[in-house]
Amino acid sequence: MSRIGDEHAPLVDLGNERPQVPAQARNMSPIVPRASISGRALVAVVAIMTFLASITTGAVLLVSASASEWQSEVASEITAQVRPAAGRDLERDAAAAAEVMRTQPGIVQVKPFSKEDSAKLLEPWLGSGLSIEQLPVPRFIVARVQPGTTLDLAALRARMTQVAPSASVDDHRAWIERMRSMTGATVFAGIGILVLVIAATIISVSFATRGAMAANRPIVEVLHFVGAGDSYIANRFLRHFLRLGLEGGLIGGGAAMLAFGFSESIAGWFSGTPVGDQFAALLGTFSLPPSGYLALAVQALLIAAITAWASRRTLFATLDDID
Amino acid sequence: MVRFENVGLRYGLGPEILRDLTFLIPAHSFQFLTGPSGAGKTSLLRLLFLSLRPTRGLVNLFGQDVSLLGKDQVANMRQRIGIVLQDFRLLDHMTTYENVALPFRVMGREESSYRREVIDLLRWVGLGERMDALPPILSGGEKQRAAIARAVISRPQLLLADEPTGSVDPTLGRRLLRLFIELNRSGTAVIIATHDITLMDQYEARRLVLHQGRLHIYE
Numbered sequence: 001m002s003r004i005g006d007e008h009a010p011l012v013d014l015g016n017e018r019p020q021v022p023a024q025a026r027n028m029s030p031i032v033p034r035a036s037i038s039g040r041a042l043v044a045v046v047a048i049m050t051f052l053a054s055i056t057t058g059a060v061l062l063v064s065a066s067a068s069e070w071q072s073e074v075a076s077e078i079t080a081q082v083r084p085a086a087g088r089d090l091e092r093d094a095a096a097a098a099e100v101m102r103t104q105p106g107i108v109q110v111k112p113f114s115k116e117d118s119a120k121l122l123e124p125w126l127g128s129g130l131s132i133e134q135l136p137v138p139r140f141i142v143a144r145v146q147p148g149t150t151l152d153l154a155a156l157r158a159r160m161t162q163v164a165p166s167a168s169v170d171d172h173r174a175w176i177e178r179m180r181s182m183t184g185a186t187v188f189a190g191i192g193i194l195v196l197v198i199a200a201t202i203i204s205v206s207f208a209t210r211g212a213m214a215a216n217r218p219i220v221e222v223l224h225f226v227g228a229g230d231s232y233i234a235n236r237f238l239r240h241f242l243r244l245g246l247e248g249g250l251i252g253g254g255a256a257m258l259a260f261g262f263s264e265s266i267a268g269w270f271s272g273t274p275v276g277d278q279f280a281a282l283l284g285t286f287s288l289p290p291s292g293y294l295a296l297a298v299q300a301l302l303i304a305a306i307t308a309w310a311s312r313r314t315l316f317a318t319l320d321d322i323d
Numbered sequence: 324m325v326r327f328e329n330v331g332l333r334y335g336l337g338p339e340i341l342r343d344l345t346f347l348i349p350a351h352s353f354q355f356l357t358g359p360s361g362a363g364k365t366s367l368l369r370l371l372f373l374s375l376r377p378t379r380g381l382v383n384l385f386g387q388d389v390s391l392l393g394k395d396q397v398a399n400m401r402q403r404i405g406i407v408l409q410d411f412r413l414l415d416h417m418t419t420y421e422n423v424a425l426p427f428r429v430m431g432r433e434e435s436s437y438r439r440e441v442i443d444l445l446r447w448v449g450l451g452e453r454m455d456a457l458p459p460i461l462s463g464g465e466k467q468r469a470a471i472a473r474a475v476i477s478r479p480q481l482l483l484a485d486e487p488t489g490s491v492d493p494t495l496g497r498r499l500l501r502l503f504i505e506l507n508r509s510g511t512a513v514i515i516a517t518h519d520i521t522l523m524d525q526y527e528a529r530r531l532v533l534h535q536g537r538l539h540i541y542e
Contacts, residue, residue, distance in 0.1 A: 028434060031425075033416045222412050224374075226473070227402030228429040229395050320394075 032219060032236045037212040037244075042205065042307075046248025047255070049201045050303045053194055054256030054296045060190035061292045067183040074172045074179075078107075078151065080141040085166040093164035094139040100159050101143045106151045109144040201303060202310040205241070209314040212237065220319065234315040238308060245307025253300025260288045260296075324350040324481065324512055325371065330380030332366055340366060342536040344380070348514065350480070353507045355523045356516040358533035364516040365409070367533065368483045371514065372406050373397050385480070402430065405474035405511075407484040411466045413458040419469050420445065420454040426477040437476075444472050447502065449495065463490040471499060475506050482506060484515045488522055500525055 080101060082094045098112040113121070118137050145151055153171055160167045213220065216237075223233050270276030288296075325348035332341040340363045348354070356364055369375040370382060373389055382389045384400060392400065405426075413422045420441060421428075427437040445454050448468040458466055467490045474482060482503065488496035500522060507513045514531075517523065523530065530541040 028424075028428070029417050029421055031414075031417075031428070218412070219414055222414055222425070223429065224398070225372075225401070225406055225408075225412060226426045226429050227398055227400075227404075229398035231395075232398075232429060 030236075031223070032216055032240065034240060037208075037215075037237075037240050042208040042241075042244050043248045043251070045204045045208075046201060046245055046303065046307055047252035049197050049204075050249045050252025050300050051256050052252075053197045053299055053303060054253050055259065056190050056193045056197070057295060057299055058256065058260050058288055058292060060187055061288060061295065063186045064183055065289070067179055067186075071176055071179055074175055076145050076147055078143050078145060078153075078169060078171045080143070080160065080167055080169050081138050082141070082164050083138040083166040083168075084136045088164075088166060090139060093166065094141065096163035097160050097167045098141050100163055101141060101156070104143075104151070104156050104159070106146050106149040107143045108146045111142045113140040113142070115139075198303070198306060201306060205245075205307050205310040206314045209237070209241065209311045210318060212240075213315065213318040230316060230319045233319060234312060237315055238312055241311035242304065242308040245304035245311075246301075248307070249300035249304040252303075253296055257293055257296055260292070263287060324348055324352075324385060326381070326383040327370075328381040328383075330370065330377045330382060332363075332370060332375065333378050339378070340536055341370070341377075341533075344538050346531065346538060346540060348481070348512055350512055351507065351510055352529065353504070353513045353526070354515070354529040354531055356514055356531045356533065357518055357523065359518070362533040363536055364533055365485055367538075368406070368485055368514070368516055371481070371483055372404055373400060402426070402477070403480045405477065405479035405482045407467075407470050407474045407482075407487045409485045409489065411458075411470040413461075413466055413469055413473075415458050418455045418457060419450055419461065419465075422458065422469055423472045423476055425473060430477070441472075441476060444476055445469075448472050448499070464492070464495065467491060468495070468499070471502070475502065475511075478506065478509065479511060482511050482513045484513070486517055486519075487515060488517070488519060493521070496522060497525060 080097050082090065082097050084090045085093075094112060098110055101107055101110045115133075118139060121140075122137065151171070153169060157169050160169060220233055223236075267276065327344045327346050330341065330344040331339050333339045344367070356367065358364055366375065370377060371384075373384070373392070376390065385403065387396075387400075389397075389400075413419075414425070417425070423445060424434070424437060424441045427441075428434075442451075442454065445451055448471060450465060450468055450472070453461060453465055456465075458469070461469065467487065471484070471487055474484065484503070487503075488499055491499065496519075503513050503515060504526060515522075532539045532541065
């Protein structure tokens with residue numbers, strides 16, 4: 001501001017009218033009153049969006065964690081199958097195959113399934129008291145692989161077919177691939193939902209900002225009159241929207257965290273039911289690790305920041321129209 | 324300080340309401356802008372305040388061609404201009420004191436640095452007892468005085484006033500004119516748009532007369 005003359009000289013001389021009491025500091029009203037921005041609806045929208053985003057992220061984290069657990073468990077096992085073949089002694093072939101596995105470097109534990117074990121495996125389908133000799137049931141041998149070692153599967157297969165021609169070895173690769181693609185699809189769907197939620201948040205915030213600017217147009221015009229730049233005016237509005245975004249993020253993110261916090265108890269209510277058991281099998285204990293809660297908190301802050309950014313963008317666009 | 328060369332203004336596709344305006348407003352000068360209602364006084368003030376751009380011609384303000392100014396430069400330039408509009412444009416949620424102090428606040432100054440100045444000016448314009456009143460409960464004359472105080476508080480280099488004494492009694496009108504004269508003596512160029520002959524007769528000054536879109540100057 002360029003001022004003329006002596007900055008300290010009074011513009012008007014009050015003479016005897018000058019008050020003798022010192023002027024007191026005053027509480028200044030905000031330039032943009034908070035009540036002029038219809039914030040409740042926006043806080044509700046941001047809270048709902050943050051809640052949905054947090055639930056999505058939490059579910060994706062749970063599925064990913066469970067899937068990687070299954071993968072590591074399955075990847076550390078191989079299974080050999082010895083089928084009955086004409087002219088071969090199944091028991092002897094199974095024992096020979098188990099011996100081959102024991103002597104294979106990298107294998108730390110071998111567990112052959114006996115006749116009785118195989119019958120137990122089939123019990124849910126065929127009932128108890130089954131005489132397994134009457135059926136051509138293959139024998140299974142499960143072996144645990146030392147973590148971190150690469151098993152020479154081709155050599156194992158070659159050695160095994162020498163002693164038991166009807167034997168085959170499965171390293172569960174197909175299962176792992178399926179699990180990987182299922183996890184990938186879950187993460188992809190989660191990201192898709194997050195993108196939609198963020199887009200909906202941006203659109204809602206833009207509408208709310210436009211509404212607030214329209215309601216406060218006289219204030220914007222007066223601020224222009226007294227020489228306020230667009231940044232100054234935008235910042236007066238922005239602090240309201242940032243606060244609304246933070247409030248919404250806090251409520252939505254907090255509710256989602258509480259939901260995950262109580263999820264173990266909720267899962268407990270359903271345990272024993274078919275649905276509960278399936279969920280437990282799929283998602284384990286249903287509880288998020290501390291890093292998951294941190295991710296949800298960061299996400300809530302991110303949504304508050306997106307709210308402020310969307311508002312700022314709309315503010316400048318609207319200010320261009322008003323001037 | 325202000326230079327207009329062959330300036331014309333039309334709204335949309337309508338007729339030209341200001342035509343071939345060519346004049347100078349020197350620094351520290353005082354002038355009345357007058358003419359019949361609808362002659363374009365307010366439009367000319369808006370051109371001077373950069374809230375309108377001319378349809379043709381050159382407007383040079385403080386040595387700069389206004390057509391080349393960006394938004395931030397316009398905002399900076401407006402801090403050097405005070406304006407009093409007919410509809411006052413006070414902010415209803417702020418007290419009279421806060422409305423008058425608004426230019427300082429926008430400049431980022433501390434409240435303690437301008438408090439005394441604002442209070443003195445409010446007393447001078449007769450609003451000493453109305454400092455904490457909100458504009459909706461002020462009378463028309465009080466609003467006008469508050470708007471004038473807001474325009475002059477930062478001692479702008481150029482003051483534009485649109486009918487500044489329209490809502491006050493003759494005594495207060497004279498007092499406000501004294502304020503403008505005082506401001507002019509301290510270095511501000513003043514342009515008062517009015518058709519109040521009595522007001523103009525109280526002070527010997529240059530007269531810019533708008534008639535049918537053209538400007539006639541009487542030194």
